[in-house]
Each structure stands twice: as structure tokens, then as C-alpha cells.
Amino acid sequence: MQETTYDVIVVGAGFAGVACAQALARHGARVCVIDRKRDLGERLHTTGILVAEALHHPCLAGLPAALVRAVPHARLYAPSLRSVLLAAPGYRFYTTDTPALMRWLGEGLVQRGIALRLGTPFRDGVREGAHWRLPGIGRTRWLVGADGAKSRVAARLGLGQVDRWLQGVEHEFDGVALREPDALHCFISKRYAPGYIGWVAQTPTGVQAGLARRHLPGSTAVPDIDGFLRHTAAMTGLPASRRPDSIRAGLIPCGGPVHLRQRGRVLLAGDAAGMVSPVTAGGIHAGLRHGSAVGEAMARRLQHPGEGDVHVATDAVPAFRTKRALRWAFDHAQFDAPFDLALRTPFMRRLAEQLYFHQRGHGVPEPDTGVPVQHD
Template sequence: MPNEFDLIVVGASFAGAACALAAAQSGLRVCVLERKRDPGDKLRTTGIIVKEAAERTLLGQLPASLVRRVEQVRLYAPSLKQIALAAPGCYFLTTDTPGVMRWLADQLRLHGVDLRLGTAFRDARREGDAWRVDGIGRARWLVGADGARSRVAQRCGLGHVRGFLYGIEYEFPHARLAHPDALHCFISKRYAPGYIGWIAQNPGGVQAGLALRHDPAHARVPDIDGFLLRVGRAGGLPLRLTPGPTRAGLIPCSGPVDPIARDGAILVGDAAGIVSPVTAGGIHAAWEHAWTVGRAIAAHQRHEGPSPERIAAEAAPRFRTKRALRWAYDRLPFDWPFDLLLCSPPLRWAAEQVYFGARRCEPLTPSECATRSPRATGGTIAGGD
């Protein structure tokens, strides 16, 4: 029947695409709803992919023109003193993120998924052992991959994200950093309380962003222009650049929601809170979890596996170490401890956990710490669209 599906997924970003592709490759009838007509429009992700995602998932098949390999991390204290880190064999991929989203949409179509762009999720209700989605049809399973303010979660009585960061990122098309082979990360309680700022070279230019703890009672817009005037020279960003596309939005940082699934409805990605509490990244974790959910749904449909709701809950990463680091980071209200401790073993260990997991970091310079502190210079960075 044309309006009968095994699975309806709401959202076509990384997590939604992973779940849909896993189920479609296993032979299920899958429909994906995406409210945007262009899946590469109005993005809220930095699109930075870690090595594990590049080597263990479908993202490893991304065209070379859409990715750029970065093997170093430069971590800056508020004074702009820095340490340069790497781990043997480890790297990140910065991306042409709009291009990646369009590539994922093509992959969905190639695998027989009924992708409906420009189609928003409005409502759903239980009908026997299935969900009826308004304007779409019926499906045994409904997956919400529709962001931190998930409508699927609201309509299906699932958990919701309780803690957020608010982030903004500029794109500078065709720009080039003086040090393009590093991910530049900046600690600043003044500009980024509760989080960090970053600058990175991507395939089409430079991306520079800033995020801070979100307090609904005292909402604050990140001062990204002031931040870039302060740190731009240290990060190798040319002055007087005019940004192109701007991304902004809420980023979950409180860990997996509860409940994450029940009665045939399951949350993945940002909707499920599967985002690192420290780095606010999560493409790999979200992809792996959503892929596991898609495979579990397919196995259950074939009467070969346990409840997908149970699998979704058990497979959700808990980020225990990173949540502990976030707790400690949030309780340091001043900048001076980072200036003092940047080169210390405890902070280096924390940096290892954040950027390279359990793998041992190695300094990239002969000394343990580069102590230069470039003075911020004048210049303007124009506001975004």
C-alpha cells in the first residue's frame, strides 16, 4: 500500500539518515520527512567528523571534494598561550557541510528511501500497533531525528533535552588560515562561559564559531565579532573578512533523554540528547546509535531480535567522563586558572579525553607549551546575514 511503511523518520541530518539507511539496507520500507526543501540549508552543525566516523561508517565514502583532513589541535588559554596536541593516527575531517547534507539525501534516494523534502512533521497518533503520521500514512515505527526541540518527542510523550548551549558560527568562503592544518580551540569565560570558541579550515574556506551556556532566564547572544577580534590573529584568521552563511541554534549538552523510546517511537541524534557534553560534537555517536536503532528495527520486523526500544536505551552513550569534565569546567568561574594550568598534566589529560578519547596525546612542538601570546589587533569582522 502506498501509505504503509515499516518506518517513518523525521529529520534527514546525520542521525536521521543513518537510521533510515540502516533500515532500508535491511529491506524495510522507509519514509524520511525533512521540513527543508534543500537539506543543506540553515544548518546547525559544524560538520566536523572524527576519525572513527570516517573509517567505520558510510561517511567514509564522502567525496574527497567535501572533506579536509586536520591532524592537530591547538588549545588556547584566555591569554592566548597555546598547546599543540595530536594523537598517533588520529585526525578530524572538516567538511563542506551543506554539500554533505545533499550527499546524504542522494544516498537515501539511492537506497530506495522515500525522501520527502519540504515536508514538516505535524502530528502522529497511535493506531493499534502502529503510528499514523498526519499527511503521510502509517508505520510500525516512528523515529524522531528532528533536533533538540523535537516535536516527535512532544507528541509521543518521550523525554526532552534539559540543558543547552547556544552557538553561532560564521563561514568565510575562500578564506585561508595561516595555520590551516589545526583545529584551533579557545577557552574564554568572558566570551564562551560553559563552552569554547573554534576556528578551522574547511574545503571551501574557514569556519569560526562560539558557543556558551544557555540560560533561558538570562538569554545571551554570543559576541562572536568581539571574540574573533580578540583571537583571530592567534588562530591565523585574516582581518577584515566578511562572513557568508551563518549558523546558529541550541545545542544539547545534558546527555541522553529519558525515556528515549516507548510504544514504537524512538529518538536519535540531538532529539535524544546524543551530543558530547564537552565538545558539543556528536556526529559519530549519533550516527552509530541511530544506525543501531535502524538495524534493531529491521531485525525485530524479521522476528530476529529484541525490542528496538530496549536497544535504543541500552546503546545510547552516557558520556560519563565528559559529563564529569563539564561539571568541573562549569565550576571554574574565572579565566586565570586556565592561563596558569594550560601546560599542566591534569589539563593535558583533560584535553586528551576531550579531543582524542583514551588515546595518548603527543605534543607537536619540542617544548611542552608554546607561550607566545599574540596581541589582538584592530580591524572589523562584518555581521552575518
């Protein structure tokens, strides 16, 4: 049987893979996206929380309103559960019905004439002249690994691999409402979340609550999300006895971009390339931007084959210098008592506003919600 030949095969139909494929298709490239899942809404590892900038990306144009919920505030809790409410003019976070969002993205690929092959894992690639051949899938001029932080493309074809992780777990509760639904609740606690945070947020379908902690090689420690939810129940109003309707868990990259993101005509994109903030572990917006940049660079190379190899623009590969420093501090100097005191200072508030809103935010009045929070 004759194999189909493509300009580009993208491995992985996550945010970076979708952005890359759509950028290529806009330039007329023949693209195939493969994913090992039979249903893009299953076995998810992303929280699906979007920063405001992500909604401006072309991949999310026309996103159905029912799939997102605007969250205008962030409430940051110290280990003592004292909190401060943060906001920025016109800024919103957006929680999503994540399984439905991923299925919608997959449907968008098909509508744009991009071949989408679900239930098709990447096993290996064989170089044949000017093409790569993926047994049972087809031949391609270029191959993109957008298959997550444990990229099989990177492992099999000798590219850089993510080597620093957070261990995360998230519970979803259908049909539940928080006492303060218009805030993204973020908890700092060395006991429950060493090296990261816990979070609780209202979604279009209910509530999602997650916890992540530093992951050390060989460690079997897992986040104590049940203890965390009991500890924070009075703050959120989420019943501690309620069992989750769904659970997702996995490793989250936190080391910044990997060093070898391209070898010949194979490139990495998104989580596979380490395009995740070392501090916030936010990878959706970075993945969308990087996937698009990789796609645009390959499209230029396909249209002008004499111009040399693809090199993604430098501004699409953030250095994360400040966030790397903060990651080091989280890993080596996280103590609860100093943070309890620091939360009351203008410096800590400004730092939190920079991390959450990418700009100088402002304090907002405490809403009259009946939430039994301690605040300064």
C-alpha cells in the same frame, strides 16, 4: 487517496536519521525519511567537524574527497592566548563542506531505495491499531524522531526532551586561509565562551569560526562572535574586518541522553535523544552510532515480531560520566587565571589529549608558519 504504508518513518534527515534509515534498508525494511527542509544544505545547525572515527561509519563510505579536509592537529589556547599544540599518532579531524555533505547524504538515501520527502514537516501522529498515521504522509509500524534537539516528535508524543543547552553561532568565510591551516584552533575564555569554547578551522571551501556559551532559561545573551574574532585575529590570521559569507546559529544539547527515549513504537535518535557529549558538544559520531543502533534494533523486531519491544543496546547509549563531571565544572568553576596556569602542566595536557583524541596523544614541534602565537 490511499496513504502509503511503511515499516518505519524517520523524521529528520540529519546524521542520526540517515544512519537509522540506511540500517533499516540494509535489512529490507520499507523506509520513508521526511524533513521539513526543501534543501538539506540550508538552515544548518551542525559545525560538520568530524572525528576520525566517524569516517569509518557505513553512511560515510565513499564520501567524496572534495567534501572533507584533514586537520592533523589541535591547538588549545588558554584565556591569555598562550597555546599548546596537540596531536595523536595517525589521528585526524576532518572539516567538511557541510551543506554539500548533507545534500550528498540525502542523495545516498534515494540511491538505496529509501523514500525521501523534503519540505515535509512532522505535525502529529495518530495511533491506529498496530500503526501510526501521519496525516498527509502515510502509515507506519514504527516512528523514529531524529528531528534534532528540539524534537517535535518528542514534544507531541510525550517522550523525553532535551533541557540543557549551549547557545552557538558560527560564521563561514569563503576562500580564506588561516596562517596555521593544519590545526583545529580551540579557545577557552570565560569572557567570550562561558561554559564552552570558541573554535576556528580551515575547511575545504574556506574558514569556519564559531563560538558557544552556556544558555540559561530566559536568558537573551548571545555569543559575542565579532568580539571573539577581533580578540583572536592575531592568532588565526583571520581578518577581523571580513564579513561572513554565511552564518548559522542555534541551541546545542549538553545534558546527556534524555531519560525517556522510547514509548511504545516511537523512538528517539541522535540529538533528539540527547546523544551529544556534554563537554565537547560533539554529536555527529554519536548520532551516527545511535541512529544505526536504533535501526538495527527495529530491523530485528520487524523480522522477529514475537521477540518483544525494541531496546537499543546499552553500549549505544553512553553514560558520559566523566564528561558530565567536566560539564559541571565548566558550569560552576570556570576561571580564566587557573586555566592559564594549568595549561602548562602535564595533567592538563593529558586531559586535553583524552578529550580531543580519546587516547594519549603527544606533543608536536611547533610548525614554522609565522603564526604569532604564545606557547609554552
